[in-house]
Each structure stands twice: as structure tokens, then as C-alpha cells.
Amino acid sequence: MVTIQAIRGMPDLLPDACNIQSQLIRAAADVVESYGFREIRLPLMEKTELFARSIGEVTDIVEKEMYSFDDRNGESMTLRPEATAGVVRAVIQHSLAHAGPQKLWLAGPMFRYERPQKGRYRQFDQFNVEAFGLAGPDIDVELIAISARLWQRLGVTDSLTLELNSLGDGAGRQRHRDALVDYLRAHADVLDADATRRLESNPLRVLDSKTPAMQPMLAAAPQLPDYWDDESRQHFETLTQRLDALGIAWTLNPRLVRGLDYYSRTVFEWTTTELGAQNAVCSGGRYDRLVEQLGGKPTPAVGFAIGVARLAALMEARGVTAQPVADVYLAALGEAAEAEAVVLAERLRDALPGVKLVVNAGGGSFKSQLKRADRSGAQYALILGESEVESATVQVKPLRVRDDQQAVAQAALAGTLRERLQASEAAA
Ligand code: ATP
Ligand code: MG
Numbered sequence: 001m002v003t004i005q006a007i008r009g010m011p012d013l014l015p016d017a018c019n020i021q022s023q024l025i026r027a028a029a030d031v032v033e034s035y036g037f038r039e040i041r042l043p044l045m046e047k048t049e050l051f052a053r054s055i056g057e058v059t060d061i062v063e064k065e066m067y068s069f070d071d072r073n074g075e076s077m078t079l080r081p082e083a084t085a086g087v088v089r090a091v092i093q094h095s096l097a098h099a100g101p102q103k104l105w106l107a108g109p110m111f112r113y114e115r116p117q118k119g120r121y122r123q124f125d126q127f128n129v130e131a132f133g134l135a136g137p138d139i140d141v142e143l144i145a146i147s148a149r150l151w152q153r154l155g156v157t158d159s160l161t162l163e164l165n166s167l168g169d170g171a172g173r174q175r176h177r178d179a180l181v182d183y184l185r186a187h188a189d190v191l192d193a194d195a196t197r198r199l200e201s202n203p204l205r206v207l208d209s210k211t212p213a214m215q216p217m218l219a220a221a222p223q224l225p226d227y228w229d230d231e232s233r234q235h236f237e238t239l240t241q242r243l244d245a246l247g248i249a250w251t252l253n254p255r256l257v258r259g260l261d262y263y264s265r266t267v268f269e270w271t272t273t274e275l276g277a278q279n280a281v282c283s284g285g286r287y288d289r290l291v292e293q294l295g296g297k298p299t300p301a302v303g304f305a306i307g308v309a310r311l312a313a314l315m316e317a318r319g320v321t322a323q324p325v326a327d328v329y330l331a332a333l334g335e336a337a338e339a340e341a342v343v344l345a346e347r348l349r350d351a352l353p354g355v356k357l358v359v360n361a362g363g364g365s366f367k368s369q370l371k372r373a374d375r376s377g378a379q380y381a382l383i384l385g386e387s388e389v390e391s392a393t394v395q396v397k398p399l400r401v402r403d404d405q406q407a408v409a410q411a412a413l414a415g416t417l418r419e420r421l422q423a424s425e426a427a428a
Contacts (some may be wrong), residue, residue, distance in 0.1 A: 009114070009122030019322035020312045021125065024154060025107050028127045028306065031150045035142060037103040037129060042086045044109065048076035054085040054290060056261025058201040065112040067122075079111035083128040084262070084287065084303055085294075091132055092296035101133035107308070119278025119310050129284075130303035132291070137239040140266045140286065140302055141246070147270060147282055147304065148248050156314045160270045160281060162249065165256040166236045167204070168228045169264050169288075176227035177203060187217045204257045223254040232265050239266060258283060262290040266302065274317055275310055282306045324377025326358040327421060329399075331369035332384040338363075341384050344394070344410060351414035355421065374399055379424050380417065400424070 006012055013021065029039070048068050055061050067079040080086055083106055096102050107127045114120055129146065131139050144162065151157040167173060180203045184191060190213060191199065195206045207218060228236065243250050250268075258267045267285035275281075284304025291299040328348075332341035345359045358376055360369045366383065373381040383395035383405070394413055397405035401424075408416045 007122070009116030011121055011123075016322040017312070020315060020320060021308055023320070023323070024308060024312055024315065025127060027153045028150055029105065029107070031153060032105045032129055032146055035103070035146055037105045037131075040087065040090065040104045040106050041108070042083075042090055042106065043080075044111075045077050045079055046086050046089065048078040050085050050089055050294075051078055051081060054088065054260075054262055054294060055082065056202065058198060059205070059261060060259055061112065065114055067111045067113055081110055081112045082260075083108075083110065083126060083305060084130060084260075084290070087128070087130045087303075088287075088290055088294055088296070088301070091299070092291060092294060097132045097291070097297070097299045101131065103129075103131045105129045117278075119275050119307075119313065121309065125308035127306040127308055128303060129305075130301065132299050132301045134302070135288070135300035137235050137242070137266070140235075140239050141242040143284060143302060143304055144243060144248060144268065145246055147306075148246075150306075151270075154311070154315055155318050155320065156311070159272045159274050159314050159318065161251065161272075162243075162268060162270055163253040163256050164236075164240070164250050164266070164268045165224060165253050166228060166232050166265050167257065167263055167267060167285075168224055168232045170229055172227040172229040172232065173264075176222055176224055179222040179227070180204070180207070183221050190214055190217050202261070205259065207255045208257050208259075218255065224257075225252070225254050235265055258285055262287040262293070264288045268304070272310075272314060275313055278307075278310060280307065281310045281314065325356065326373075326376040326378040327356045328358070328380050328382060328417060329369075329373035329376050329378040330357065330359045330382045330384065331366060331373060332360060333366055333369070334386050334389075336389050337384045337386060340389055344384070344413070348414055348417070352418060352421075355417070370397075379421060382413075396420070 051066060052062055061081045066081055068076055071077050087104060087106070091097055091102065105128060108125060109123050110126050111123050113122060116122060129143060131143065151160055168176065181199065184199050184203060184206060192211045192214060195209055195214065198205050207221065209218065240250060256267055256269060263285040265286045265288065269280050270282040271279045272281055273279065282304055284302070286302040288300040291297070291301060330341050330345055332338045341359055345357055348357055360372065370381055379398070379400055381397040381399055383397060388394055392410045393407045394410055395405045396408050396416065
């Protein structure tokens with residue numbers, strides 16, 4: 001029979017890969033919650049209109065990447081391609097920002113119909129942070145400080161660099177757009193098909209085109225920083241001064257525009273040179289007009305999204321591995337020992353709540369049980385045979401260091417294990 005395979009671009013996350021991503025999500029949640037952010041969970045599906053109205057009609061996502069379909073009632077639905085639109089929808093629907101600033105995070109899958117390749121999937125997880133009701137650069141600084149702290153926690157700081165830009169605002173932004181359109185029209189002969197199409201509808205996007213033949217022309221195009229209004233300039237300067245004070249290195253990339261329509265002022269991206277073409281690991285920016293644009297009260301907002309699989313790939317490149325299945329593996333031989341093992345294991349779990357303890361199941365000789373113990377990654381095997389049952393002891397066998405096994409009284413076992421595991425953790 002032909003076996004059924006997963007959908008292309010929608011990878012299974014097997015336990016080892018899953019474990020590394022869970023380490024990442026836990027660390028990220030821990031870091032953002034230490035700054036006062038709270039988790040929010042939203043549907044994976046929204047009305048198509050929400051994304052068309054927020055992300056913008058002439059963007060990669062809305063033009064060609066959305067998973068949209070009509071439901072049984074004939075209404076167009078879309079699997080969320082990104083998180084911000086849904087969060088804004090929820091903030092408006094539940095009047096969340098009326099109670100004051102909101103600092104939110106969420107993690108979960110996004111869906112985009114892209115060409116699957118390394119680092120680019122059709123279902124992929126993001127970790128998102130969104131802050132509402134805060135207009136000043138202080139919160140932009142905080143978001144970037146959060147990301148920098150997370151890189152530190154995960155050991156990937158050296159792999160990432162921060163690029164910043166400001167899209168400006170208001171009249172300055174409009175003047176830049178006009179100048180850019182004029183400039184691009186004057187160079188129509190070098191524009192590729194995408195750029196020609198976007199020239200009128202979304203000229204900003206032409207700036208971050210990767211087409212080699214357009215690069216010299218784009219390098220000389222009107223630059224956003226030359227059109228910043230005073231307030232946007234001030235915002236950017238305060239942001240960068242505070243980043244400097246925190247020792248967070250950044251570079252100005254005047255052509256960084258981000259793919260979506262809704263950004264204003266600050267945009268940023270953490271990129272790496274270690275993942276080939278899929279180099280963006282975390283991207284974000286300010287979207288001060290979006291809440292209003294979707295029918296809410298004017299509410300400034302800023303956020304970022306981390307590509308979980310890309311960040312996990314960096315962690316692996318830096319030597320992070322899946323955590324072992326067990327810290328301790330309890331082997332038991334014979335009816336009496338097996339019965340006692342269950343009781344002993346539950347007592348140990350009471351005494352050592354954080355410790356991963358696996359009890360051998362399915363019998364087998366001591367030799368085969370110890371093989372399983374080794375494969376579990378455990379630091380110690382506990383061996384319980386007939387003679388140990390009689391003497392109320394357990395043999396404690398170190399599996400990762402050359403050391404003799406030692407008989408320990410069952411009553412003293414929890415204390416001994418606690419000490420030993422702490423010592424091996426400190427040594428690691
Ligand atoms: P890219 O330029 O790589 O297409 P993007 O600008 O479309 O990225 P965003 O919409 O800003 O990406 O999403 C935030 C993050 O999500 C990205 O920085 C990236 O790490 C990750 N990401 C985006 N698309 C994918 C995908 N198809 N598969 C895996 N991760 C992705
Ligand atoms: Mg993209």
C-alpha cells in the first residue's frame with residue numbers, strides 16, 4: 001500500500017528537534033515575562049479580509065502566500081500567515097488598550113504558501129511580542145533589549161547582527177515615496193517584473209529587492225533617512241543612543257523596509273550569515289497606524305517576530321542539543337524487585353520533583369536494561385535485584401563518568417541522588 005506522507009513544506013517536529021524548540025520557547029517566555037509581557041492565544045484562522053486590510057494587498061504575503069479557502073458557508077477564511085493582524089483584531093474587539101498599555105506575547109504556527117527549502121516552510125512557528133499604547137522609543141529599546149537578552153540566554157549572540165531603519169512618518173514619508181516613484185520611473189529599463197508591478201502600488205518594497213542587476217540603481221535611489229520628519233529623527237536618535245548605552249551594537253540599513261504595509265518609523269531585523277539565504281531570524285517594527293486602520297482608537301504599537309526554526313538551527317550550530325530523556329534510569333530484575341521499583345520510583349519523584357526518572361519497563365536482563373539506561377542519556381542507573389531488595393539498598397551506577405558503582409541504603413537514596421546530580425550539573 002502507498003503510505004501517506006505529510007504535506008510538502010509542513011515538517012513534522014520529531015522529539016529531538018521539538019526539544020530544542022521547546023527550550024527556545026521556554027527561554028523566550030521566561031525572558032519576556034520578566035519584562036511584564038503576558039501570553040495571549042488566538043485562533044489559527046481569521047477572516048481573509050483581516051489580512052488583506054492590514055498586511056496590504058500588494059505584499060508577498062497577500063499576493064501569493066496565503067492559505068485561503070471558502071468555508072461551508074461561502075465565507076473566505078485564511079490560515080494566519082503572521083500574528084500581528086490577529087493580535088490587533090483581538091485588542092480592538094476586547095478593548096484591551098482602554099485599560100492602559102498592553103504588553104503581549106504569543107507563540108504558534110503560521111502558514112504561508114512559499115517554495116519550501118531549508119529555513120523556509122509552509123507551516124512554521126513564530127514567537128511574537130507586541131506592545132500597545134506606547135508611542136515612545138523607550139518601548140522600542142525594550143523590545144530590542146529583550147531580543148538581545150534572549151540571544152545571550154540561548155548562546156547565539158555572536159551569530160546575530162542588528163539592522164535598524166526608520167520609515168519616517170507623515171509628509172516626509174509621502175515625499176520620499178514620490179521621489180522614489182519618480183526615480184524608479186526614470187530607471188524603468190532596469191526594473192524586473194516584480195519591481196515594475198510594485199512601482200505604483202508599493203514602491204517601498206522595490207528598495208529591498210535582491211535582484212543583482214538592480215543593485216547599483218537601488219544604491220543610488222532616494223534614501224528614507226533623508227526624508228525623516230523631525231519627530232521620526234528624534235525617535236530614531238533616542239532609540240540608538242539608548243541602545244548604545246546598553247552596549248547593543250546596531251547598524252543603519254537605509255534600505256530596510258520590511259515586507260508589510262503597516263509599519264511606520266522604527267523597523268529592525270536580526271540577521272545571521274550562518275543560515276544561507278534564509279538570513280532573517282527576528283524582525284519587527286512599529287505600526288502606529290494599524291489599530292486605527294482596522295477600526296480601533298488610535299493606538300501606537302510595536303512588535304517583533306522570531307522565526308523559531310531558524311533560531312533553533314543557530315542554537316544547534318552553537319552546540320545546543322536535545323536534553324536527555326532521563327537523569328536517572330531504574331533497572332529492576334525479578335518479580336519482587338520490579339514491584340519494589342515502582343514504589344521506590346514514586347518516592348523518589350516525591351523527593352526530587354525536577355528529576356527525570358525512567359523506570360525500566362518490559363523486563364530484560366540487567367545487561368539489556370543497562371543498555372537502555374545508557375541510551376536514555378541518564379547520568380545514573382539504579383540497580384535493584386534480589387539481594388538489594390533483601391538488604392533494602394540500591395546499587396547506584398554512574399553512566400557518564402568512570403567511577404565504581406556503590407550500594408546506597410534506600411532510605412538515603414533521594415539525598416544521595418540529589419547531591420550527585422547537583423555535582424554533575426555544576427561540572428557541566
Ligand atoms: P523572509 O525575508 O525570510 O521571507 P519575512 O520578512 O517574510 O522573512 P516576517 O514576516 O517578518 O518574515 O516573519 C518573521 C520571521 O519569521 C522571519 O524573520 C523569519 O525568521 C521567520 N519566517 C518567515 N517566513 C518563514 C517561513 N516560510 N519559514 C520559516 N520561517 C519563516
Ligand atoms: Mg517572506
